[in-house]
Amino acid sequence: MKQKQSRQPDPARRVTAQDVAKKTGVSVMTVSRAMNNRGNVDAATRKKVLDAARKLGYSPDHVARSLVLRKTHTIGVVVPEITHSFFPEAIRGIEEVTYRSGYHLILTHSAEDAKREHDALRTLESKRVDGILISTAQSVTDDSVYREAIGRGVPLVFFDRVVRGIGATCVSIDDKESARMLTNHLIGHGYRRIAHLSGPTRVSIGRARLEGFRNAMDDHQLSVPPEFVVYSGFHETGGYKAMRMLLALPPERRPRAVVAVNDPAAFGAMMAILEAGLRIPDDIAIGGFSDDIRASLMPIPLTTVCQPAYEVGNQAAQALVNIIEGNPPQRDLITLGADLVLRRSCGCQPSEGIRRG
Amino acid sequence: MKQKQSRQPDPARRVTAQDVAKKTGVSVMTVSRAMNNRGNVDAATRKKVLDAARKLGYSPDHVARSLVLRKTHTIGVVVPEITHSFFPEAIRGIEEVTYRSGYHLILTHSAEDAKREHDALRTLESKRVDGILISTAQSVTDDSVYREAIGRGVPLVFFDRVVRGIGATCVSIDDKESARMLTNHLIGHGYRRIAHLSGPTRVSIGRARLEGFRNAMDDHQLSVPPEFVVYSGFHETGGYKAMRMLLALPPERRPRAVVAVNDPAAFGAMMAILEAGLRIPDDIAIGGFSDDIRASLMPIPLTTVCQPAYEVGNQAAQALVNIIEGNPPQRDLITLGADLVLRRSCGCQPSEGIRRG
DNA sequence: GGAGGACTTGTTAGCGTTAACAGTCGATGG
DNA sequence: CCATCGACTGTTAACGCTAACAAGTCCTCC
Numbered sequence: 001m002k003q004k005q006s007r008q009p010d011p012a013r014r015v016t017a018q019d020v021a022k023k024t025g026v027s028v029m030t031v032s033r034a035m036n037n038r039g040n041v042d043a044a045t046r047k048k049v050l051d052a053a054r055k056l057g058y059s060p061d062h063v064a065r066s067l068v069l070r071k072t073h074t075i076g077v078v079v080p081e082i083t084h085s086f087f088p089e090a091i092r093g094i095e096e097v098t099y100r101s102g103y104h105l106i107l108t109h110s111a112e113d114a115k116r117e118h119d120a121l122r123t124l125e126s127k128r129v130d131g132i133l134i135s136t137a138q139s140v141t142d143d144s145v146y147r148e149a150i151g152r153g154v155p156l157v158f159f160d161r162v163v164r165g166i167g168a169t170c171v172s173i174d175d176k177e178s179a180r181m182l183t184n185h186l187i188g189h190g191y192r193r194i195a196h197l198s199g200p201t202r203v204s205i206g207r208a209r210l211e212g213f214r215n216a217m218d219d220h221q222l223s224v225p226p227e228f229v230v231y232s233g234f235h236e237t238g239g240y241k242a243m244r245m246l247l248a249l250p251p252e253r254r255p256r257a258v259v260a261v262n263d264p265a266a267f268g269a270m271m272a273i274l275e276a277g278l279r280i281p282d283d284i285a286i287g288g289f290s291d292d293i294r295a296s297l298m299p300i301p302l303t304t305v306c307q308p309a310y311e312v313g314n315q316a317a318q319a320l321v322n323i324i325e326g327n328p329p330q331r332d333l334i335t336l337g338a339d340l341v342l343r344r345s346c347g348c349q350p351s352e353g354i355r356r357g
Numbered sequence: 358m359k360q361k362q363s364r365q366p367d368p369a370r371r372v373t374a375q376d377v378a379k380k381t382g383v384s385v386m387t388v389s390r391a392m393n394n395r396g397n398v399d400a401a402t403r404k405k406v407l408d409a410a411r412k413l414g415y416s417p418d419h420v421a422r423s424l425v426l427r428k429t430h431t432i433g434v435v436v437p438e439i440t441h442s443f444f445p446e447a448i449r450g451i452e453e454v455t456y457r458s459g460y461h462l463i464l465t466h467s468a469e470d471a472k473r474e475h476d477a478l479r480t481l482e483s484k485r486v487d488g489i490l491i492s493t494a495q496s497v498t499d500d501s502v503y504r505e506a507i508g509r510g511v512p513l514v515f516f517d518r519v520v521r522g523i524g525a526t527c528v529s530i531d532d533k534e535s536a537r538m539l540t541n542h543l544i545g546h547g548y549r550r551i552a553h554l555s556g557p558t559r560v561s562i563g564r565a566r567l568e569g570f571r572n573a574m575d576d577h578q579l580s581v582p583p584e585f586v587v588y589s590g591f592h593e594t595g596g597y598k599a600m601r602m603l604l605a606l607p608p609e610r611r612p613r614a615v616v617a618v619n620d621p622a623a624f625g626a627m628m629a630i631l632e633a634g635l636r637i638p639d640d641i642a643i644g645g646f647s648d649d650i651r652a653s654l655m656p657i658p659l660t661t662v663c664q665p666a667y668e669v670g671n672q673a674a675q676a677l678v679n680i681i682e683g684n685p686p687q688r689d690l691i692t693l694g695a696d697l698v699l700r701r702s703c704g705c706q707p708s709e710g711i712r713r714g
Numbered sequence: 715g716g717a718g719g720a721c722t723t724g725t726t727a728g729c730g731t732t733a734a735c736a737g738t739c740g741a742t743g744g
Numbered sequence: 745c746c747a748t749c750g751a752c753t754g755t756t757a758a759c760g761c762t763a764a765c766a767a768g769t770c771c772t773c774c
Binding site: 122127 | 371414418421423424431434439444446448449452456461462463465466473482483485508509650654655
């Protein structure tokens with residue numbers, strides 16, 4: 001067939017700067033300069049190089065470039081669970097920043113598993129990412145992995161589920177303040193006996209929300225009997241079980257309102273309340289966290305704290321990029337405010353009923 | 358304080374195999390062999406090397422390794438919109454495969470923009486990913502980008518929004534069949550005048566669902582007047598507007614049932630129907646696609662086609678890894694079946710009412 | 715008219731790793 | 745006793761790119 005086609009020594013071989021150089025009769029260095037729009041290249045030469053590059057389908061090898069420049073323009077992201085509605089939003093916020101600043105994202109997910117998270121961290125480091133954004137897994141009990149990475153000079157920024165006091169920047173929602181705000185709102189409705197469905201205190205958000213709840217109660221000199229703080233974890237079933245325990249109390253010792261650690265727990269609790277033949281908010285009022293997409297669609301729409309996931313990701317990414325580029329942020333604790341979304345479950349009769357969704 | 362701490366010439370410098378070699382008195386090659394568990398290393402030497410590596414905090418540089426081995430163990434993923442509930446699920450399915458097979462994921466999102474997708478593709482190629490998983494953006498009109506990448510030998514697998522006939526493996530839901538199934542179900546309820554709220558026909562799912570709808574109608578010798586196929590796009594507002602157009606028809610010429618291209622469009626349409634003072638399904642029945650988390654929570658729960666997003670991602674990743682590792686799949690069209698989730702909006706009175714959520 | 719400068723291009727070396735080949739050393743066997 | 749083998753380890757040369765310096769050309773200016 002074709003006799004004199006342009007020779008291709010190894011079909012699997014990629015086109016390199018060498019090939020472009022040979023074709024245009026300049027050195028690889030000039031090709032490099034032209035491709036990177038460096039000054040000091042004659043306009044005509046640059047054009048010649050760029051044309052040849054396009055014709056040959058040449059694209060500079062970032063791997064080689066990364067090796068020599070000691071910079072990969074890549075950021076590692078570790079999330080505990082990609083499908084948790086919070087994280088896609090947060091990733092979107094991260095992506096917006098990194099896209100603008102020319103970084104790429106290596107996404108790993110720890111499946112809430114400490115070992116898997118640890119592996120992810122090590123591999124990201126081996127991949128020589130320029131920095132890491134991480135939201136910790138629930139099963140992590142030991143900071144040393146993070147400390148060591150930081151010790152080795154890897155820029156690390158925590159977001160949402162943060163670890164404070166080990167020298168890494170943390171971006172999170174002011175959970176304590178939000179829990180306080182929500183609790184205060186319930187107190188404002190006149191409720192005095194308020195219970196808390198809590199998350200694991202090992203995780204920062206679990207701790208902070210419990211604290212904020214306690215603070216608000218303390219501020220109003222309201223007591224919190226020990227049986228009013230029930231562990232529910234982060235899921236529907238936990239919320240359901242925890243609420244059942246509260247409902248097992250004699251009626252006069254039951255709470256009149258409940259602050260749930262998040263919306264799924266609140267949904268579980270609501271189910272338990274309705275099953276017990278009680279009404280929301282007439283018998284028991286309830287509030288949650290995270291403005292789950294379902295919150296506004298429940299039979300009794302759920303009052304909840306709306307967490308700016310996009311904003312958290314955005315700020316965390318911004319902080320990380322700044323650190324990487326040599327402008328470390330002033331404070332290493334960035335907390336964002338959250339909004340209270342008032343719906344019927346707390347006793348409000350919102351004019352509009354639904355704020356989003 | 359400490360006088361004789363181990364010297365660190367350049368604090369920013371990472372620990373290399375060289376350092377480990379020097380410390381243990383062997384050559385870098387032996388370090389490499391020990392780290393990679395190659396044979397031909399004395400057990401005692403290996404231990405010595407591994408110990409020193411741990412002590413120094415050495416982790417092999419994947420960038421350098423990738424350069425010499427011409428393999429990055431990294432897969433590029435391009436999705437049009439990370440927050441579309443379908444994609445986090447799909448990514449989860451991808452992640453499961455890649456985690457098991459030792460690949461990492463570079464995630465890019467095109468924001469439904471052709472140019473941004475094009476950039477992402479080029480950069481991924483420059484980053485020398487071993488393969489690419491892509492779900493196309495809506496605004497793409499030209500295949501050549503994909504063809505060229507394939508021409509350059511980049512393994513490419515499409516998932517969900519696929520491009521057929523250009524030599525890449527495609528993994529998608531059998532949308533035509535699903536649309537047909539849904540339409541058949543409505544016909545089974547006795548509806549004859551059925552309309553379709555359509556997506557962009559440029560996108561494969563838009564085309565396929567329209568076709569499946571048409572096929573089902575043809576099979577039953579039911580006519581589809583031109584005004585019964587209304588463009589809605591993929592969002593609530595589009596569905597709302599499209600439904601308004603159908604409702605603007607004189608009552609006797611209105612549809613009795615509607616097949617929406619996806620759930621958000623269906624939600625918009627439902628809002629329009631209810632606003633017009635009509636009842637669902639009594640006056641107009643409706644069905645959607647994707648089993649959006651809200652579908653079961655609507656005032657009238659929505660009958661919908663449940664798409665196995667996790668499975669799509671999983672199969673696509675599996676196919677790509679196979680291609681990369683030299684076992685190309687037999688067929689280059691992999692279609693997965695979907696399930697019909699029956700709820701009230703189509704006229705069914707499901708015993709259980711809610712299937713998931 | 716020759717020193718100096720501006721602009722462009724080339725040369726050399728090295729980023730950290732591994733493949734391929736080349737030793738080294740003790741043991742084995744005819 | 746020396747060739748041979750096998751187990752281990754070292755040496756060299758890439759992989760594709762860019763920084764740093766060197767060198768060439770042409771021009772300017774005292």
